[in-house]
Amino acid sequence: MPSLSEAIHKKYDKEGDVCIKFDLPVEIYVPKISPRKSIPSLLVLNDCDIDSAGDEHELDHLCQIVEELDLAQNKLEKWAEVFGILNHMPKLKFVNLSFNNLRSAIASVNTQTIFPYLRNLVLNNTQVDWKAVRTLLRLLPLEELHLSLNNYNCIDLDSTQYSNLKKVHFMGNPVTTWAEVCKLGLAFPELESLVLADCPLHSLDISSDRDTSLGGRTESESEPSQTFTSPHCCFTHVHFLNINNSLLTSWDDVERLGRFPALRQLRLQGCPLFEDFTEHERRQxxxxxxxxxxxxxxxxxxxxxxxxxxxxxxxxxxxxKPESERPERYNELVGIHGELQPLVNVDLSPKKKVRVMFTCGEMTDIRCISVYQTVHELKQKLEPFSRISVSKMRLFYMDQDLKVVVGAQEMRYPTRKLYRYNISTGDEIVIESK
Known part of the structure; x- marks a missing residue:
């Protein structure tokens, strides 16, 4: 399997220049490849089977300007190799290591190594353990951390607080209790954005799972018990929250979200709570x-x-509904808008039958007809009266109020329902032969 330096050479190596000579004291060198093939500040080497850093001197020479590094879906397994890569990228701001198997421990790290600009680290589906996460948080000045799809059913971040971290992505981890989620807020007191989509959270009620979350053992086996006074007590700065596809079943949890002091943007879809409502009703x-x-x-x-x-x-x-079933918010809104009258149920659907006068030459007839029949069906019923076959019959609709202005309208579409013409009682239909 190739190293990073080998993968870079394979993708970006120049094939040499072409020298064009003229009968002049001038020589023009034309590169065989585009200048775009030089090492960019955004280095993407996905799915290249990279398993190691490679030649340190080459990396030092090649990667000085790299600011964003995407090594997702490679074969990296040792953190020593990961740091062997990062050490040669002094301007690095973003690293994506998703879908590399990084479950091994971080054995030793050169504490002299400094990553002053690294703010965003993506470790989705790397199976990185919490001990390694804690080491990375101490070492790197991260503001955004992605830990999705790592099969975490608990959170083990000890008592250290990391005030620089603003955004956490924690999608698809089998955490079921909000008390466990609160540990993220405890560790990241300045957290502003939290993504928990596809986590099987049953409720935001911390009292219901206090027995299992407080004093319970996690990976550290020695974690002290923690008391959370409310679902939002550890999330005072969170303004964006995504809990799509959770297992919430109670409107009480929605009202708990309403007490998050800084929350302004919410994604809440795909929950059992909404199964009996239309999209419009859910939103309202x-x-x-x-x-x-x-x-x-x-x-x-x-x-x-x-x-x-x-x-x-x-x-x-x-x-x-009975007063016992009304939420607290109901009384608050009545205080704002007052007691409302029920909306009048106005039926705007067309009447099913109307009385229409039919004229065919000198003959006239007033009939009660269904407006849900088609023009073709009406012609069939008018054959005995008009003595004109359906294939040769023409119908003209005349609105009693508008016939002076717009005249007669031919009913030329056989499959059109009569209500599409807005026919009402008192109107006239004229029958003619082709």
Whole structure:
């Protein structure tokens, strides 16, 4: 398997220059490859089977300007090789090591090594253990950390706080209790963005799982018990939260989200809680319960009119329910909008039958017809009256109020339903032969 230096040479090596000579004291050298093939600041070597750093002197020469490094889906297994790569990239800001098997321990790290610009580290599906994560957090000045798909069912970050970290991606890990999630907030007190999509969280109620989360053993076996006073006590700065595809089943959890002091953007879809509601109903009920949210599920900014409509719909949704089933938010919104009257159920669907006058030459007939039949079906019923076959029959619709202005409208489409012509009682249909 190739080393990083070998993979770089394979992708970026020049094949030499072509020298063009003229009968002049001038020589022009034309590169055989584009200048774009020189080592860029964004170095992407995905799925190249890289398993080691390679020649240190070459890396030192080649990688001085690299700022973003993507080594996802390679064969890296030893952290010594990873640091052997990073040590030669002094300007590095972003590293993606996803889908490398990095479950091995970080044996020893040169503490003299400094990565002053490295802010974003992606370790999705690397199976990196918590001890290694703690080492990386102490060593690197990270602001964003991706730990998705690592099969974590608990969080073991000891009592150290890492105030520089602002964003955590924790998707697809089998964490089930919010008390466990709170440990992320405890370790990262300045956290602003938290992604927990596809985590099987059953509730945000920390009291229901306190027995299993407080004082329970994790990977460290010696973690002290922790007490969380509320679901949001450790997330005072979080303004973006994604808990799509969780297992939430109670509206109480939605109201708990409404108490997160800084939360402004929320993604909450794919939960069992919403199975019995349409998309429009879900959005209205969520907006009404979450006065702090400004953007929901990636949609547009929630404006004043949309929020007012949602809050009024929320009141009407619960107004006929027993008082014991009304949430606290109901009384709050009644205090804002007052007691509302039920909406009048106006049926705007067309009448099923109308009385229409049919004229064929000198003959006239008034009939009650269904507007849900087609033009062809109407012609069939008019054959005995008009004595004109369906194939030769033409129908002209005349609106009693507009016939002077627009005249007659031919009903030329056999499969069109009559209600599409807005036929009403008192109108006229003229029958002619082709």
């Amino acid at each position: 009920l969520l907006i009404a319960r979450l006065p702090n949210i400004e953007m929901l599920n990636g949609g547009m900014f929630i404006g004043y009119e949309e929020r007012e409509d949602a809050e009024r719909a929320f009141i009407r949704h619960y107004m006929d």
